Amino acid sequence: MDGVAVGSLYALIALGYTMVYGTLQFINFAHSDIFVLGAWVSYTIAVGLGYALAGTQPPLYAGVLILVAAMATCGAVGFTVERLAYRPLRKAPRLNVLITAIGVSLFLQNVGQLKWFFGTQPQRMPSLIEDTILARFAGVQVHLVDLAAAGIALALMLVLDWLIFRTRLGRAMRAVSHDTSVAALMGINVDAVISFTFVLGSSLAAAAGFLYAMKYPGLNQPAHATWVLLGLKAFVAAVIGGIGNIRGAMLGGILIGFIEMFGAAYLSPHLRDIYVFSILILVLLVRPSGVLGQAVAEKV
Amino acid sequence: MRSSRLSPRLPLAVALIVSLASCGVGGAKSAGGAETPSGDPILIGHFGSMTGSEATFGQSTDNGIRLAIKEFNATGGLKGKKVELKTYDDQGKSQEAGTAVTRLITSDKVVAVLGEVASSLSLAGGRVAQQYGVPMISPSSTNPTVTQIGDMVFRVCFLDPFQGWVAAKFARENLKAEKAAVLYDQAQAYSKGLMDAFDKAFKEMGGTITTVQAYTGGDQDFSAQLTTIRQTNPDVIFVPGYYTDAGNVSIQVRKLGLTAPLLGGDGWDSAKLAEIGGSSIEGSYYTNHYSHQNPAPEVQNFVTKYKTDYGQTPDGLAALGYDAARLLFDAMGRAPALDGKSLAAAIAATKDFAGVTGKITIDAQRNAKKAAVVLEMKNGAPAYVTTIEPPQ
Numbered sequence: 292m293d294g295v296a297v298g299s300l301y302a303l304i305a306l307g308y309t310m311v312y313g314t315l316q317f318i319n320f321a322h323s324d325i326f327v328l329g330a331w332v333s334y335t336i337a338v339g340l341g342y343a344l345a346g347t348q349p350p351l352y353a354g355v356l357i358l359v360a361a362m363a364t365c366g367a368v369g370f371t372v373e374r375l376a377y378r379p380l381r382k383a384p385r386l387n388v389l390i391t392a393i394g395v396s397l398f399l400q401n402v403g404q405l406k407w408f409f410g411t412q413p414q415r416m417p418s419l420i421e422d423t424i425l426a427r428f429a430g431v432q433v434h435l436v437d438l439a440a441a442g443i444a445l446a447l448m449l450v451l452d453w454l455i456f457r458t459r460l461g462r463a464m465r466a467v468s469h470d471t472s473v474a475a476l477m478g479i480n481v482d483a484v485i486s487f488t489f490v491l492g493s494s495l496a497a498a499a500g501f502l503y504a505m506k507y508p509g510l511n512q513p514a515h516a517t518w519v520l521l522g523l524k525a526f527v528a529a530v531i532g533g534i535g536n537i538r539g540a541m542l543g544g545i546l547i548g549f550i551e552m553f554g555a556a557y558l559s560p561h562l563r564d565i566y567v568f569s570i571l572i573l574v575l576l577v578r579p580s581g582v583l584g585q586a587v588a589e590k591v
Numbered sequence: 592m593r594s595s596r597l598s599p600r601l602p603l604a605v606a607l608i609v610s611l612a613s614c615g616v617g618g619a620k621s622a623g624g625a626e627t628p629s630g631d632p633i634l635i636g637h638f639g640s641m642t643g644s645e646a647t648f649g650q651s652t653d654n655g656i657r658l659a660i661k662e663f664n665a666t667g668g669l670k671g672k673k674v675e676l677k678t679y680d681d682q683g684k685s686q687e688a689g690t691a692v693t694r695l696i697t698s699d700k701v702v703a704v705l706g707e708v709a710s711s712l713s714l715a716g717g718r719v720a721q722q723y724g725v726p727m728i729s730p731s732s733t734n735p736t737v738t739q740i741g742d743m744v745f746r747v748c749f750l751d752p753f754q755g756w757v758a759a760k761f762a763r764e765n766l767k768a769e770k771a772a773v774l775y776d777q778a779q780a781y782s783k784g785l786m787d788a789f790d791k792a793f794k795e796m797g798g799t800i801t802t803v804q805a806y807t808g809g810d811q812d813f814s815a816q817l818t819t820i821r822q823t824n825p826d827v828i829f830v831p832g833y834y835t836d837a838g839n840v841s842i843q844v845r846k847l848g849l850t851a852p853l854l855g856g857d858g859w860d861s862a863k864l865a866e867i868g869g870s871s872i873e874g875s876y877y878t879n880h881y882s883h884q885n886p887a888p889e890v891q892n893f894v895t896k897y898k899t900d901y902g903q904t905p906d907g908l909a910a911l912g913y914d915a916a917r918l919l920f921d922a923m924g925r926a927p928a929l930d931g932k933s934l935a936a937a938i939a940a941t942k943d944f945a946g947v948t949g950k951i952t953i954d955a956q957r958n959a960k961k962a963a964v965v966l967e968m969k970n971g972a973p974a975y976v977t978t979i980e981p982p983q
Contacts, residue, residue, distance in 0.1 A: 411641075413838075511811070
């Protein structure tokens with residue numbers, strides 16, 4: 292059950308990596324920081340609304356409200372990052388953009404630790420959903436929180452899938468990802484589409500951050516030590532699924548979640564990170580373009 | 592193409608010159624500070640985790656030290672000279688701890704160093720202090736290896752073999768536990784040492800260790816380890832980690848339906864433990880250096896003064912910081928000079944120093960032998976349960 296919940300969160304983050312890679316062919320290293328930001332924004336809003344730790348159980352709409360607010364905030368941050376940091380480098384060599392992404396990542400990590408943002412202390416996320424055990428079979432407990440996390444993540448992925456494969460905007464996104472300059476010639480506003488991609492990816496990461504904070508309410512700070520590793524695993528998920536491929540990212544996320552949880556439970560919890568990264572090496576050796584990826588001749 | 596290749600070098604060159612120039616200024620400043628004219632304050636250094644997941648450790652210790660300095664200066668300081676504190680944040684990272692101590696000694700020219708709480712960081716800082724021959728007192732690092740670095744490194748707290756023994760004794764005699772499970776942080780020398788000591792003592796006292804599980808500090812998911820622990824059905828779970836992890840562990844322990852109390856060490860000693868753990872940590876126990884509920888007048892005096900200055904109840908680390916600083920001043924008063932050798936000799940000669948965490952005598956291994964208290968988490972705060980004296 293943990294595998295499903297954590298896996299779908301990986302998938303949500305992986306989508307952001309893969310969408311940006313699909314359109315711009317670069318790895319947005321700041322993406323995992325947006326995920327962490329999502330968790331902290333959720334915490335700040337929840338506490339701001341007065342849902343303290345010991346308080347009464349908040350109503351269900353509070354959770355939805357916080358989720359939407361965190362998604363909107365991170366979407367705005369994602370938009371700003373793209374506008375200020377990446378767009379000026381649209382014509383620059385890819386390496387420059389990559390280094391900028393690392394810079395943005397460090398910037399977000401350190402600004403987040405400032406006193407007037409989130410500070411340097413770990414915090415406890417107020418519980419918004421009552422953590423009841425719904426069912427039990429063969430020693431497996433099905434927790435409401437896990438089910439909600441997986442459910443919300445799945446719903447968001449379905450919405451995204453519909454958006455990309457069934458709407459005009461989605462067609463524009465796919466066109467830009469296929470060939471930016473031809474898409475521009477066809478009258479597609481490429482900058483707007485790229486901005487939208489960032490907003491979408493960032494808000495999905497924020498949703499993942501919110502759900503993660505629900506499942507593991509002790510928020511560590513500074514976050515970079517542990518949380519960014521989660522972002523990295525999501526990146527692995529994107530690569531395993533085939534980077535640039537939306538459905539591949541979803542599959543990769545779930546796969547990684549299962550491998551990690553089963554490895555920890557049945558082999559040894561000490562090596563949980565090793566399983567994930569060994570799978571990455573294995574996939575890169577056997578199928579470098581990922582499980583669902585298509586081998587594309589590199590345009591030089 | 593050519594011009595675009597050239598242009599990035601210009602700002603780089605400018606940046607290089609600027610940074611070199613600022614280096615020069617910094618160097619000149621520290622060189623000026625080296626010739627301390629008489630009448631200038633005596634500088635002592637503190638390195639601690641002021642930020643990070645063990646941030647309250649550094650902050651509490653620093654508060655304790657500052658309170659001790661304030662009192663010392665108010666009573667005239669050392670032969671008319673005031674003492675000043677220089678604190679550097681090591682962010683809870685060993686490489687930063689080494690850098691912080693190097694900076695304190697070589698650039699600020701401190702006469703002695705106080706710090707750290709975490710044993711791994713004291714080990715990193717202690718090696719530097721030993722190398723430069725400047726005495727260092729760790730207020731609260733309990734791992735035995737810390738003072739084995741050399742003759743410049745001291746501590747004012749008890750050691751992990753004793754603390755682990757206390758936890759085992761408490762579990763066997765007070766909690767009547769037969770079976771104990773252990774979940775420790777494999778990345779911390781402190782946690783590993785405490786686990787070993789508990790494991791040994793608990794078995795000697797006739798108990799059984801059902802399983803020993805490990806995590807890495809900062810992990811958020813402990814479900815695999817805890818599921819294994821649940822299968823062994825222990826009476827008590829020993830979690831000798833730091834408070835952030837212990838809080839997170841407690842949430843998942845209760846989520847999995849385990850009802851056995853958790854037992855921890857002084858690494859739990861933070862107000863954040865109750866904040867993160869919430870209702871899950873209630874009814875769990877930990878061993879500590881002191882209890883603010885101790886009715887002894889010197890303890891209550893300290894608690895009152897600390898509350899007036901900082902508006903919060905001092906935890907064990909604040910008390911140890913306070914004791915470490917006061918013990919250092921006591922030694923400074925007795926030392927003929929403030930060079931590393933004389934000061935270290937004076938600290939080593941400390942006998943029956945009355946601290947708020949108990950009487951401190953520095954032994955031949957530069958350690959302190961003291962009693963430990965056991966606290967229980969009740970209504971979001973630690974409550975005094977019992978005191979356990981070292982075996983004679």
